[in-house]
Amino acid sequence: MKLVIRNVETKISRIRYTLEKMVERNHPYAQKMREAGVKPEHLRTAQDMRLLPFTTKQDLQGHYPLGWLNVDRKNVVRFHATSGTTGNPTVVCYTNNDIKMWADCAAWCLGLAGLDEWDTLQVSYGYGLFTGGLGAHYGGEHRGLAVIPASGGATEKQVRMIKELGVTALACTPSYAMRIAEVWDDIDPGRFKNGGTKLKIGIFGAEPWSEGLRKRLEEKLGIKALDIYGLSEAMGPGVAMECVHQNGLHIADESFLPEIVDPETLENLEDGEEGELVLTSIKKEAFPIIRYRTRDRTRILPGTCACGDPSVRIDRIGGRTDDMLIVRGVNVFPSQVEAAICRVEGLTPNFIIDTWKHDGMDELVISCERAPNTTQDDIDTLLHKAVKRLKDSIGVNMDIRITDPNSVARSEGKAVRVRRHMEEPEIAKKRQ
Ligand code: DLL
Secondary structure (H helix, E strand, C coil), X not given: XXXXXXXXXXXXXXXXXXXXXXXXXXXXXXXXXXXXXXXXXXXXXXXXXXXXXXXXXXXXXXXXXXXXXXXXXXXXXXXXXXXXXXXXXXXXXXXXXHHHHHHHHHHHHHHHCCCCCCCEEEECCCCCCCHHHHHHXXXXXXXXXXXXXXXXXXXXXXXXXXXXXXXXXXXXXXXXXXHHHHXXXXXCCCCCCCCCCCCCEEEEECCCCCHHHHHHHHHHHCCEEEEEEEECCCCEEEEEEECCCCCCEEECXXXXXXXXXXXXXCXXXXXXXXXXXXXXXXXXXXXXXXXXXXXXXECEECCCXXXXXXXXXXXXXXXXXXXXXXXXXXXXXXXXXXXXXXXXXXXXXXXXXXXXXXXXXXXXXXXXXXXXXXXXXXXXXXXXXXXXXXXHHHCCCCEEEEECCCCCCCCCCCCCCEEECCCCHHHHHHHC
């Protein structure tokens, strides 16, 4: 498959410059290039990108904390880090230029959402080592919006600020947006949609979410809910964003070069084919990534968007390859479970999958929460509907429990949808 890149010469020469710097500094990626027998001067056309070795999360973790740095430490002005749930955290670093580029990308995303200096953006992503808060914040200020650095938590206060400060756009994880909507319902029972406020846009991302959850959020909050994508290793939020046409996410392709590869064979796939997103940073200085395997599943969407922006678009992220469960031979992603559950009236979008291995196979039980306006008498009907929906959409019968309202823990950041156990939780409980 031929790689087609806009402004290809400038981009390729900028990536070549980064590779030259890596060689000069004896960066760990230069070692990978040596092993692959590739030199910076071999990169002349878009197709030559394929000569370059992939970078994996393990490469970055293996050089914890600062081994991936490609500038002198004195040029670093900011650190962020991933949570490190699987091994060493990854510490990511930024120069002044990197922070500017990130703010440019995030501001461009907010522009795609139709926001301008008359808008007020409440940033309810966490501020701190997580990139969500500061990423959206700098993007908002750079575009001239009035930004409220709310961070996550104190949900009643979040609702008050939305109401009293004339917030027009809310940036947070979709699961936290659902929580905000629930708390708002408690404060103003019977409120209609956005409760008469100015809220109109949601900038939701940092975790996989389904079309079903989008509908519920749009309905409950009276907004247009847009998807924003990013990852710390690339910079943070702002790598890709949906425009108001909700027709795939536009990649900030002046800053990142996307490829889709088959995760098994690592061959590049055709536009429209689903695989793993691989990203190369074009101008990052402190923490460049070359052919970074994101583990995120998506596809490049053919054609151009009605908004007229010529950037490459990707489909919403279906999930991470690491989160995939294999149930009786069928691949199951938590976002598919969410999509099915959202279609069952009487269930909230809150659920948790408990999973364990039995004879090397994934077993699971899904706890789905019934809505506050249902009763114990509805449980059998809800169970029947949920089992059928999941069977129809995913293709396997799954073990489902219907739990009481508010029984699934809410999150103020990324929701935990999968709990992995050593053995079946019921058996483990009996033994205790
Ligand atoms: O989640 C950056 C971010 C903050 C993106 C705020 C959007 C909004 P990390 O904590 O490093 O960075 O997690 C990155 O989260 O590889 C995906 O698996 C997942 N992810 C991020 N955005 C989306 C999305 C931030 N819109 C990892 N849809 C990524 C699905 C997403 N998954």
